[in-house]
Amino acid sequence: MRVLFIGGGRITGTILKELETSIERAYIYDKMNVNHLKDRYHFVKILKDFNIPNDVECVVEAASIEAVKEYSEEVLKSGKDYVILSSGAFANIDFLTAFMELLETSEGRVFIPSGAIGGLDVVVALSKWIESIDLITRKSPQSLGCSVEEETEIFSGSVLEAIERFPKNINVAVTLALAAKSFEKVRVKIIASPGLKFNEHNLRILSRMGEYEFILRNKPLENQRTSLLAALSTVATLRRLKEKFVVGV
């Protein structure tokens, strides 16, 4: 597997560790110094400027919403498959429209991993019949950039408002809206919860075909806000690109 990673932070670090034996070459482009990854893995090559090497099979964005906006045009024009973690970029409708137009003529495919949540298979299958989705997210105050003594609801509103206020924390809400093909049907609550051991997402889906509830309690990576599951779901996506027998899609 030959992959270009945009962003060499916690998610990329975890993916490299998990795929150590199956990655042939990992190029990494990051605006910060991430040379430690080159020292740790012999197959890593750090790019000084953003470009897409010819031998790359797939590009993984694990950087930021800004990075998706900055580099997507070049990735789509390259025709490489493209895995995007910072799905929050698609909450900007002008960007979403321009991206979809470019994708029409691209030879590559775009994959949005389920990231830190689950149940997206149900949302995708039922998108036509979904009436509402409520997402209640609990994270530590530190990871949400606030300070509270007891459990406190710090946000309640739409997906677009949520990602605008918490661009690093609530990509999952945008992923859900993309799966449901509706930003309007998804409502978000964010709760700061001191002493929380896990990042928690509580998902309630009401549809004409049934009602579903998922509770995910994710072990966080060192920065507290990123769930280990987000990295592992991307590993699963990358493996799936090569599989001929695919389960759970």
Ligand SMILES: NC(=O)c1ccc[n+]([C@@H]2O[C@H](COP(=O)([O-])OP(=O)(O)OC[C@H]3O[C@@H](n4cnc5c(N)ncnc54)[C@H](O)[C@@H]3O)[C@@H](O)[C@H]2O)c1
């Ligand atoms: N979809 C999901 O469920 C989900 C879950 C967790 C995290 N995420 C998102 O994935 C992304 C990566 O998360 P992380 O925990 O690895 O973050 P991180 O902060 O540990 O690492 C991000 C790295 O990307 C680099 N970067 C950011 N913007 C860049 C740009 N414009 N150009 C080049 N490099 C850039 C940073 O310098 C940093 O090294 C974040 O946007 C995060 O919000 C999505």
